Amino acid sequence: MQRIQGLLRGYWLEIAVAIAALNGALEVALRQDTTNAPDVSAWFGAPAVALMLVPLLARRRWMFGAPALVWLLASALSFVDGRLVVFSGSVFAAGLVASFLLGNLPDATQSRIGLLVVVGGAATVAYNASGDASGSYVFLPAMFATPWVAGLAFQQRGARAEAAELRAARLARDREEATLAAIADERARIARELHDVLGHSVSVMTIQASAVRRVLAPEQTKERVALLAVEQTGREALAEMRRLVGILRLEEEPPGLAPQPGIGQVPKLVEQAREMGLAVGLRVEGEPMPLSPGVHLTVYRLVQEGLTNARKHSDASRTEVRLRYGPDGLEVEVCDDGKGAAAVDQGGHGLAGMRERVSIYGGEFEAGPRPEGGFRLRASLPVHP
Numbered sequence: 001m002q003r004i005q006g007l008l009r010g011y012w013l014e015i016a017v018a019i020a021a022l023n024g025a026l027e028v029a030l031r032q033d034t035t036n037a038p039d040v041s042a043w044f045g046a047p048a049v050a051l052m053l054v055p056l057l058a059r060r061r062w063m064f065g066a067p068a069l070v071w072l073l074a075s076a077l078s079f080v081d082g083r084l085v086v087f088s089g090s091v092f093a094a095g096l097v098a099s100f101l102l103g104n105l106p107d108a109t110q111s112r113i114g115l116l117v118v119v120g121g122a123a124t125v126a127y128n129a130s131g132d133a134s135g136s137y138v139f140l141p142a143m144f145a146t147p148w149v150a151g152l153a154f155q156q157r158g159a160r161a162e163a164a165e166l167r168a169a170r171l172a173r174d175r176e177e178a179t180l181a182a183i184a185d186e187r188a189r190i191a192r193e194l195h196d197v198l199g200h201s202v203s204v205m206t207i208q209a210s211a212v213r214r215v216l217a218p219e220q221t222k223e224r225v226a227l228l229a230v231e232q233t234g235r236e237a238l239a240e241m242r243r244l245v246g247i248l249r250l251e252e253e254p255p256g257l258a259p260q261p262g263i264g265q266v267p268k269l270v271e272q273a274r275e276m277g278l279a280v281g282l283r284v285e286g287e288p289m290p291l292s293p294g295v296h297l298t299v300y301r302l303v304q305e306g307l308t309n310a311r312k313h314s315d316a317s318r319t320e321v322r323l324r325y326g327p328d329g330l331e332v333e334v335c336d337d338g339k340g341a342a343a344v345d346q347g348g349h350g351l352a353g354m355r356e357r358v359s360i361y362g363g364e365f366e367a368g369p370r371p372e373g374g375f376r377l378r379a380s381l382p383v384h385p
Contacts, residue, residue: 014057017094021053024090031087038084045084048077052085053094059101064110067098071121082128095122099144103151106159111152118144179352206234262296263288263323266303270321273307279318280307286325295381298357299323299332305350306334306377315339316374329363329382337374354379 025046031037038045055062055069074095078085085091102114122141213227261269270282291299303321310316316338324331351367354377358365363381370376 013059013097017053017056017097020090020093021050024049024053024088027088027090028084036083036087038081038087040081040084045081048080048084049088049091052077052091056094056097056101063105064102064107064114067101068114068117070094070098071117075121075124078125078128082125082130085125086129095144096147100147100151103148103153104155105151106155111155115145115148118148182350182352183356185353202234202237206231209234261300262293263291263299264296265300266321266323269300269303269307273311273319276311278307278311278316281318281320282323283320284323284325289325289330289383291330291383295330295361295383298361298379298381299330301357302332302354302377302379303334305354306336308350309375309377310334310336310338329380332377332379332381334377335370335374336376339375351377 028038028042028045028049040048052070052073055066055073057066059066074085074091099114099118102118103111105111105114119141122144123138126138126140209227209230213224213231216224216227267282270280273280306321307319310319316336319334319336322331322333322335324333354367355365358379358381361381363379365379367377368375
C-alpha cells in the first residue's frame with residue numbers, strides 16, 4: 001500500500017494525463033452525432049486526440065520538448081479538422097498544463113520560446129476552428145498565456161528559494177570552516193603557552209636533580225647515576241618541547257619571554273577593562289586552593305574572552321566576573337547586561353577556542369544569552385589532586 005501511495009504522489013500528473021487521453025479518445029468516439037463534432041471519423045479522431053496528450057508523459061525527460069510537442073501536434077491536427085482539437089475538454093486541459101510547464105522551465109530562453117509556441121499554436125487552432133479572422137484567435141492565445149505566466153512565477157519563486165538555501169548552506173559551511181580553523185589556532189596557542197608552563201616545571205626538576213647529585217656522598221654511586229639520568233631526560237625533554245613549539249609558533253610571533261598569566265593577574269585584567277570604559281565587578285567566593293599552572297592560565301583566558309566579548313560585541317554597560325572555589329573545583333563566570341545574541345554571533349570563534357581549552361582539563365563550558373537579558377560565559381574546572 002505504501003508503494004502504491006508513493007507512486008501516486010510521484011507520478012500523479014502522468015496518471016492524470018493517461019486518464020485524460022483515454023477520456024478524450026472515448027469522447028470523440030462516442031459523441032460523433034453531437035453538434036460541433038469533428039468531421040473526421042472516430043477511427044482517426046480518437047487516436048489523434050489521445051496522441052496530443054501522450055507527449056506529457058515524457059515531461060520529466062524532455063522538459064521543453066514534451067509540452068511544446070503538445071502544441072505542435074494540436075496546431076498540425078487543426079489543419080486536418082479544425083473542430084477536432086477544440087472538441088474535447090481533455091485537449092483543453094492538456095494545453096493548459098503544457099503552457100504551465102513551458103513557463104516553469106528553468107532555462108529562460110527555452111521558456112520564452114515556449115511562450116511563442118503557446119501563443120502561435122493557440123492562434124492557429126483558434127483560426128482553423130472558427131474559419132474566419134474573428135476575435136477568438138486573439139482571446140484564446142491570451143487565455144493560454146495565463147498559465148505560462150503562472151508557471152514562470154512559480155519557477156522564479158522556486159529559484160529564489162533555492163538560491164536562499166544555497167546561500168544559507170554556504171554560510172553554514174564557511175562558519176563551520178572558520179570555527180574549525182579557530183579551534184586549530186587555539187590548540188596551537190594552548191600548546192605554545194603550555195610549553196612555557198611545562199618548561200618551567202621541567203627546568204626546576206632538572207636543576208633540583210643536579211643540585212642533589214652534587215651533594216651526594218662519594219659512595220652513593222647508584223643515586224648519582226639515577227639523578228644524572230633524570231637531568232639528561234629533563235634536558236632532552238626541554239629540547240624536544242622547544243622544537244615542537246618552534247613548529248607551532250607563527251613566523252610573525254615573537255618568542256614568549258614573559259611568564260604566563262594566571263588567576264593572580266585577573267584583578268589587573270579587570271582593572272584594564274575598567275580603564276577602557278567598561279564597568280566591571282570582581283567577586284571571589286570560597287577559599288582559594290592550589291591549582292595547576294595550566295588551569296591558572298585557562299581561568300585567565302576565560303575571563304579575558306568574557307571581558308572582550310562584553311566590550312566589543314555585547315554593548316554591555318555592566319559586567320560581573322565571579323570566581324567560585326568549591327570542594328570539587330573552580331567555577332568561572334562572566335556575565336553582562338548587553339546583547340546576548342550578538343555576542344554569540346560575533347564572538348563565536350573565540351568561544352570555540354575557550355571550549356577547547358576547558359575540555360583539555362575535563363571541564364564543562366557553556367556560553368549564551370541569559371533569560372533575564374545579557375550574555376553569560378561559564379566554565380567549571382575540576383581540581384585534580
